[in-house]
Amino acid sequence: MKLKLKFLLLFSILSIGTVFSAFPQKKLSNLNQALRYSRYSRLGLKIIPIKLGSNEFKLQMVVEKIEENPSFNAFSFSYSVLDSYEEEILDDQVNLLTENDLTADTDRHWYFEKTVTIPEGQEVAIALLTVLDTRQGDEYYYHIDLKSSFVYDQPTFGAYYANDVPFDQNFLNSGQSLLFNSPKGPSLHKFFYPVSFEIPYPPMETKSPPVPKELEVVDQGDFLTNVPESLENQGYYFVQQDTSDASGFMIKTTHEAFPKVRDWDEMVQMVTYISTRKEHETLLSAEDKKKALDQYWYNLTRNPDTAKELIKEYFRQVEFANILFTEFKEGWKTDRGMVYIVMGPPSEVNFYLDREVWSYGGISGSSKIRFTFVRVKNILTPHYYSLNRSRAYQPVWFKNISIWRSGRMAF
Structure with a gap:
């Protein structure tokens, strides 16, 4: 009887271990980020990193309120810094963000700001922002590489709306202004590219599209920080602190009706x-x-x-x-x-x-x-x-x- 009991106990332990091991590890690569592109998302997430030192970054985490008048308490906010897309995301890597962590709460955005330090010698670092909608369990994610083989470097300055919330759009309508802020000097330098791109080939077209031999660029010189800077032309701008450096800030400028159709x-x-x-x-x-x-x-x-x-x-x-x-x-x-x-x-x-x-x-x-x-x-x-x-x-x-x-x- 004792032998049978020992056997059953061992079988139970092994079975539990098998069940637990069947649960997949939570990794950045297996997170389904489909809500990022949904037509019915309630929130829009963005992380804008600012480089403070060789391994120190300020994470500007901006949450756009797509849903009308959302309640902060309807969501749970957290962020992590990972060293791989395949790294298991453990509980001790998840940093909760509360209402006390808010840098700003506007009609359009919740804005958090945190400073992180990457260990010396670490080649890859990814910041991940997670927001859980506690009403129906939807999880929103946004990540960005702070350091990796696909990133030249991060800018040491930022672009902001007039209310000092970081600029979180992918485009700016031409003639509108942005406020640039830099702790490393009173001015920045901008280049303008008046380029228009061709429509892409369909997915089954395997030949390579033509590559333009030359790309026109207009050096527009220095401009002052902390003063609204109007970007007048349609194309894209590349703003730099140091023109001999690889890092910079790119912004696409579009017609006044964009993202809608103009004509x-x-x-x-x-x-x-x-x-x-x-x-x-x-x-x-x-x-x-x-x-x-x-x-x-x-x-x-x-x-x-x-x-x-x-x-x-x-x-x-x-x-x-x-x-x-x-x-x-x-x-x-x-x-x-x-x-x-x-x-x-x-x-x-x-x-x-x-x-x-x-x-x-x-x-x-x-x-x-x-x-x-x-x-x-x-x-x-x-x-x-x-x-x-x-x-x-x-x-x-x-x-x-x-x-x-x-x-x-x-x-």
């Missing part, structure tokens, strides 16, 4: 993703773009009411792509923006050091469609991703385009 000419450009080549050439050559577009949408649906709804949803996707994915290119012209417009928001989003992976549909792992965006090191932004194109995308791509063209959303 008929722009609408013609944007429908290329769901148009045939002949249709798009006809639109481009039309003298009366509005009339040509009206006819284009009607030809797709044969129903004026359906056409109106389709136009509304398609350009809402464009607007979201502009908000989410604008960098030195407008969001709708980026690879991620293109996939987002046609395929809709992904059901799963996973980040790794060298890539971002979007998953759509399917109950099992083998039936999911995955788009892999390869991370490209770029001095202008640490968030530049290029789609890993493949002919295998062709069936699902054409299927979604056909759904759009039949007068329905493709998701």
Whole structure:
């Protein structure tokens, strides 16, 4: 009897160990960050790092209030600093943020500020901001590399709204102003790039797009910090503390209606993703773009009411792509923006050091469609991703385009 009891006790211990080991470790790479790109997110998260020393950073953690009049107590806020995308996130690495930690609470933002020190010699450091909506259990995430092989360096200055909350958008409408603050001097230096980029190739097009041989740049010289600086032209600006250094701040400047569509000419450009080549050439050559577009949408649906709804949803996707994915290119012209417009928001989003992976549909792992965006090191932004194109995308791509063209959303 005692022997049988010992056997059962041992079996129980082994079984418990097996159950616990079955739970996956919580790592940055296996966090599903789909809410980051959802059309129904209640919050928008951003971390803006400022370099204070060789291994010391100020984390400016900005939470945009997308939901109207949200209650701070409806959410739980925390941050972590990790040394790998594959590192297990343990409880002792999670730092809770309370109302007492708020640097500012405005109509549009909650703003926290913390200083972190990275151990000497550590090559990779990632800051992670997590917000739990306690009402339905949704978890919002935002992370950024403080140090990694994909980051040249972090700027030693910041850009702010007039109320001193860090500027958390991906773009600025031309003619608007930002307030730059730097502890290292009374002035900064800016360069302007009046460049317009081409529309990306579709996912199944494997040939490389043409690369411009020369990039025009206008040296606009020094300007004073702590004084509102107006950025007048459309293109993008690169602001630096030291022009011999690799670090800087890039800001895309856009027309006054952005992220929405400005005019008929722009609408013609944007429908290329769901148009045939002949249709798009006809639109481009039309003298009366509005009339040509009206006819284009009607030809797709044969129903004026359906056409109106389709136009509304398609350009809402464009607007979201502009908000989410604008960098030195407008969001709708980026690879991620293109996939987002046609395929809709992904059901799963996973980040790794060298890539971002979007998953759509399917109950099992083998039936999911995955788009892999390869991370490209770029001095202008640490968030530049290029789609890993493949002919295998062709069936699902054409299927979604056909759904759009039949007068329905493709998701």
